[in-house]
Amino acid sequence: MKILVAVKRVVDHNVRIRVRPDGSGVETNGVRMSMNPFCKHAVEAAVQLAEAGQASEIVVVSIGPKASNDVILTALAMGAHRGILVETDAALETLAIAKLLAKVVDEEQPDLVLLGKQAVDDDSNHVGQMLAALTNRPQATFASEIKLDGHTLEVTREVDYGRETIDLALPAIVTADLRLNTPRNAALPMVMKARSKPLAVRPAAEFGVDLTPRLVVESVAPPAERAAGTTVASAIDLADIIVADVNEMEAI
Amino acid sequence: MGVLVLAELDNGTLSPATARVVAAAAKLGAIDLLVAGPRAAAEAGATLAGVAKVILATETVLADGLANLLAGLAPGYEHIAAAASTTGKDVMPRLAAQLDIQPVTDIVAILGANRFTRPIYAGNALQTLTDAQARHVLTFRASAFRPAAGGNAAPIETLDATVASAARFIAAHRTESDIPDLATAQIVVGGGVSVGSAEGFKLIEALGRSLGAAIGATRAAVDAGYAPNDWQVGQTGKIIAPDLYIAVGISGALQHIAGIQGAKKIIAINTDAEAPIVKIADVALIGDLFDILPQLTAELEKRGLKG
Numbered sequence A: 001m002k003i004l005v006a007v008k009r010v011v012d013h014n015v016r017i018r019v020r021p022d023g024s025g026v027e028t029n030g031v032r033m034s035m036n037p038f039c040k041h042a043v044e045a046a047v048q049l050a051e052a053g054q055a056s057e058i059v060v061v062s063i064g065p066k067a068s069n070d071v072i073l074t075a076l077a078m079g080a081h082r083g084i085l086v087e088t089d090a091a092l093e094t095l096a097i098a099k100l101l102a103k104v105v106d107e108e109q110p111d112l113v114l115l116g117k118q119a120v121d122d123d124s125n126h127v128g129q130m131l132a133a134l135t136n137r138p139q140a141t142f143a144s145e146i147k148l149d150g151h152t153l154e155v156t157r158e159v160d161y162g163r164e165t166i167d168l169a170l171p172a173i174v175t176a177d178l179r180l181n182t183p184r185n186a187a188l189p190m191v192m193k194a195r196s197k198p199l200a201v202r203p204a205a206e207f208g209v210d211l212t213p214r215l216v217v218e219s220v221a222p223p224a225e226r227a228a229g230t231t232v233a234s235a236i237d238l239a240d241i242i243v244a245d246v247n248e249m250e251a252i
Numbered sequence B: 001m002g003v004l005v006l007a008e009l010d011n012g013t014l015s016p017a018t019a020r021v022v023a024a025a026a027k028l029g030a031i032d033l034l035v036a037g038p039r040a041a042a043e044a045g046a047t048l049a050g051v052a053k054v055i056l057a058t059e060t061v062l063a064d065g066l067a068n069l070l071a072g073l074a075p076g077y078e079h080i081a082a083a084a085s086t087t088g089k090d091v092m093p094r095l096a097a098q099l100d101i102q103p104v105t106d107i108v109a110i111l112g113a114n115r116f117t118r119p120i121y122a123g124n125a126l127q128t129l130t131d132a133q134a135r136h137v138l139t140f141r142a143s144a145f146r147p148a149a150g151g152n153a154a155p156i157e158t159l160d161a162t163v164a165s166a167a168r169f170i171a172a173h174r175t176e177s178d179i180p181d182l183a184t185a186q187i188v189v190g191g192g193v194s195v196g197s198a199e200g201f202k203l204i205e206a207l208g209r210s211l212g213a214a215i216g217a218t219r220a221a222v223d224a225g226y227a228p229n230d231w232q233v234g235q236t237g238k239i240i241a242p243d244l245y246i247a248v249g250i251s252g253a254l255q256h257i258a259g260i261q262g263a264k265k266i267i268a269i270n271t272d273a274e275a276p277i278v279k280i281a282d283v284a285l286i287g288d289l290f291d292i293l294p295q296l297t298a299e300l301e302k303r304g305l306k307g
């Protein structure tokens, strides 16, 4: 079985972001970048399937500027076999990303595509579902458990009411949630070895996809700041405050 | 042209999120509400103000089936909308790609027929955008909108369409409880990993009961197995906007704050006066939750408060 994993380079999730004063966006210059956390879970899931002898090849793909090479290298160090960088400096919308990935799926014909459930920059949570539509494959989003039995995938999904289990036949698209696994930190020898694994760089323009944005972002603003509050001394004082609050609440 | 809204269902009944999404979508035009579920849910949907008609379809839960159902109806509408729930997130991007539309999701403010505000970076920035496409696929954060009024009696039309799904539903693992719906609750009590055990969460639940509150948890508490996953609040959990959020033994990591930014008032109970949650709380009580919670719950019960 062949697995394709899509990984995105984003502002590291520990960085406290800053909105540019002119409202043009979030400052990414000089900010630490890393692989989107959900993508790490997707890579880990693929590597575990390979280690279990259930997958023979893991191809990792990232769409973005040249610097996205570093997240591909991270995935290769974790155990993926080869990488594809679809290079573009443009900030692409999720539909364009999904269309480019659909072209890669066309070329590579993977049995399983693993993605993160969302990228923590735009928090879109779109691409896996869009790719499933464009490639006409079944999808299982928000996966917290994956079991492969021959050509059938059993996926447990984290949903609003708890969890649910669904079955899907390969080829399929799965997006990873955080409780799917614990991503490994690649040891130094693996990091060294990653540099010798094949990494193809392909200009996005080569794929013949219309990448023109459909949305016009007018402004980006920081949320309203919460003013510092007061401290109370005891549970009794706190009860007074809560009772007063509840009495004031407007009934819905 | 009107708005097609996918009703949010929970175990076959209309979820409280639906009334909120209907209220939001009503700003865009007259609503046809698609209920892919039991007739009783359609009847509940027909009472919501702003609904012109309910379309009742065969019960469908999987994303490709729902997306196909919506795609079949789509040509008649300028806006197609759903809640930014796990169902809406599963279905709407798939539908959008099928229709070659770039969706706009997690909308928290409607500024015009095609102008919206949505949070990015875990709510640390708000993006205002214009959707220049002729048709729009949207999801709304239910917690950002007040529910639509009742009292309507919209007609119910039955749709004869069979939807096939390439995936197969095997089992639901539902967290059974009589606790109010977290995503739309007016009061929420949240517990962190410092609560220490599933047993410890009983203290959180007892405080919640005294207030008629829903219960939330941090990812750390869920990962540790102290609370079910559907209690998780934050960037990857539920987004809530209660009138009152009581954060117990929660540090206030930015991914957790992402889920509670809409709370009107935040109360923090924490041993650490320097915890980030204390810095943004309206009221803080510095101390050990194991001492404070029993006292606080007893005190509230004494005063006869109930939700």
Ligand SMILES: Cc1cc2nc3c(=O)[nH]c(=O)nc-3n(C[C@H](O)[C@H](O)[C@H](O)COP(=O)(O)OP(=O)(O)OC[C@H]3O[C@@H](n4cnc5c(N)ncnc54)[C@H](O)[C@@H]3O)c2cc1C
Pocket: A013, A037, A038, A120, B191, B192, B193, B194, B217, B218, B219, B220, B221, B232, B233, B234, B235, B236, B237, B238, B248, B249, B250, B251, B252, B253, B254, B255, B256, B259, B269, B270, B271, B272, B275, B287, B288, B289, B290
């Ligand atoms: C991509 C990503 C997504 C994430 N999504 C989410 C999400 O959706 N929701 C979420 O919550 N987290 C999320 N996280 C995790 C988040 O970063 C934090 O790790 C988590 O919120 C911390 O949970 P906590 O506050 O329970 O634990 P801690 O940060 O360990 O805080 C424990 C707090 O309890 C206090 N305390 C200790 N003992 C007591 C006591 N006896 N009485 C009172 N107070 C006490 C401590 O002072 C401390 O402030 C995400 C992380 C990543 C990387």
Ligand SMILES: Nc1ncnc2c1ncn2[C@@H]1O[C@H](COP(=O)(O)O)[C@@H](O)[C@H]1O
Pocket: A006, A007, A008, A009, A036, A038, A039, A042, A061, A062, A063, A064, A094, A097, A114, A115, A116, A117, A118, A119, A120, A122, A123, A124, A125, A126, A127, A128
């Ligand atoms: N530029 C990109 N390159 C590769 N994969 C991406 C890119 N953007 C999004 N993805 C994938 O799609 C997932 C969901 O992203 P999103 O829909 O943008 O929230 C991510 O976790 C990645 O797996």
